[in-house]
Amino acid sequence: MxxxxxxxxxxxxxxxxxxxxxxxxxxxxxxxxxxxxxxxxxxxxxxxxxxxxxxxxxxxxxxxxxxxxxxxxxxxxxxxxxxxxxxxxxxxxxxxxxxxxxxxxxxxxxxxxxxxxxxxxxxGPARTTMADPALVELAISADADEADRARALRLLGFAAGVPVRVLAVRSPLPLDRVGTLVCPAGPVKAALVGDVGVVLATALDPARLPADARAGIGAAGGPDRSWRQARAALRFTGPREPVVHYADLGALALLAELPEEAVRDNPDVAAIARLAADPHDLETLDAYCATGSLRRAAEILHLHHSSVSRRLEHIGRSLGMDLTAPGGPLRARLALTAWRLLADAPSPTA
CATH class of the missing domain: 3.30.450.40 (GAF domain)
Structure with a gap:
């Protein structure tokens, strides 16, 4: 110069x-x-x-x-x-x-x-990704009437009659960057609702999510229903499955509908809560429930299968269930999933 x-x-x-x-x-x-x-x-x-x-x-x-x-x-x-x-x-x-x-x-x-x-x-259409949280909340609220919801979507830049999908996300990356990553070409808006990031888009590419993000994805359709699905799916995410589609949960989604008090008082869930004091035991149980196989769990944990077998015997005694019985892994997985859902129960505003 x-x-x-x-x-x-x-x-x-x-x-x-x-x-x-x-x-x-x-x-x-x-x-x-x-x-x-x-x-x-x-x-x-x-x-x-x-x-x-x-x-x-x-x-x-x-x-x-x-x-x-x-x-x-x-x-x-x-x-x-x-x-x-x-x-x-x-x-x-x-x-x-x-x-x-x-x-x-x-x-x-x-x-x-x-x-x-x-x-x-x-x-430029839809000038920025970040949106007024009040408009986003109105668009996804189950209590909003359809006229108000349609107006909110229009103000957010979405054309009438176009299905909007919702993603519930937690990520260290700024929310506007998450939005532009998962929807690089189409209209996309994002806002923080409570402690959860909300991304609204006409199309989503979950493969573009950053590696350290966790996200639940609702189905296309009404944004209020898609938000409830996305928020529920987010609760099922974890280190082994950071992105969950609500449609893939099937009957497991019913666990998210159970009253918190009933889940907390369940003996199996209470036993998992006690087991969580030892991260190694919790990791071993998680690997076994995720794979359904002693040897595959050993591969994930980088341990000999005999060591994993001894750990599972100890864990089974602590939980009061036989993990080698036909229904043992399923029972443990349900209890483990229900316990995790308690840790991520949505607040009244989310």
């Missing part, structure tokens, strides 16, 4: 150059240019390749200084700045300048990011 600073220089090359960059982008914004035009103007000003990417759609604009599309093989970014809208990061802009960054590069990108956010807000 040294050449730019000299070209725009007055008494103070940096200050004069900075002021001219600000005025340059103010003019572009008044002219209501689109993203390609914004990229072309920026590349000419910066005298290097300029790039712009929107997270939600995956759209990328890369322009060379002559106004033509940049070569397919990008150079490393010399300077990068996020595009933010409504306090959400919706994309990135960058310069591909050979050699070190110039003194005005960051300012240029700051103004480019502001202008790009303005373009997206003006022309």
């Amino acid at each position: 040294e050449a730019l600073a000299v070209r725009l220089s007055g008494l103070d090359p940096y200050v004069d150059g900075a002021m001219r960059i600000v005025a340059f982008y103010d003019t572009l914004m008044r002219r209501r240019v689109d993203l390609p035009a914004l990229g072309r103007a920026s590349a000419a000003l910066a005298e290097c390749v300029v790039g712009l990417r929107l997270h939600g759609t995956g759209r990328v604009v890369r322009v060379a200084p002559d106004g033509r599309p940049a070569p397919a093989l990008p150079a490393p970014a010399s300077t990068t700045v996020p595009i933010t809208l409504d306090e959400e990061e919706i994309g990135t802009v960058w310069l591909e300048r050979p050699g070190p960054a110039g003194p005005l590069d960051e300012l240029l990108l700051d103004r480019l990011a502001l202008a790009a956010a303005g373009v997206v807000e003006r022309y």
Whole structure:
């Protein structure tokens, strides 16, 4: 950017150059240019390749200084700045300048990011992923009447009559990024309801969820019903099964409908709660219930099958049940699942 600073220089090359960059982008914004035009103007000003990417759609604009599309093989970014809208990061802009960054590069990108956010807000549908939690709660509430629900969905950017699916998620990744990952192309909205992230979308790709996330997925249809299913499915997730589709639960979903007090007072569930004081015993029982096989459980635990057999004998005595009997593993699995559901019982607002 040294050449730019000299070209725009007055008494103070940096200050004069900075002021001219600000005025340059103010003019572009008044002219209501689109993203390609914004990229072309920026590349000419910066005298290097300029790039712009929107997270939600995956759209990328890369322009060379002559106004033509940049070569397919990008150079490393010399300077990068996020595009933010409504306090959400919706994309990135960058310069591909050979050699070190110039003194005005960051300012240029700051103004480019502001202008790009303005373009997206003006022309882009469903501008951001994060939504007003009150609207999301109205859309998924079982108590809302259909007219209010339809209005909430319309305000969230969903077309009338299009089935909306709901995902209930817990993830260390920001919720807006989770939303754009699982629905990179279609309308998607997200909000935190209670302690659970809610993602509404017309289509979901669970395979794109981050590895450390846990998610329950409801079926397509009414968002209120899909939310209840997704919230229930989330309760069945665990380290071995971080993503659960409600439709795959079958009769197991009935466990989520049982009164908490009845589950807590069940002798088998109470025995599992006591067993949980020893994580190794709990892990052994979980592996055995998940596989139904002593040898396969030993493979998962990286132990000899004789060691797992001895552990299961001890666990069976602690639980007061014979885990080798025909109904033993099923009984233990039901108790283990019911105990886990207690730990993730939804609050009244969720």
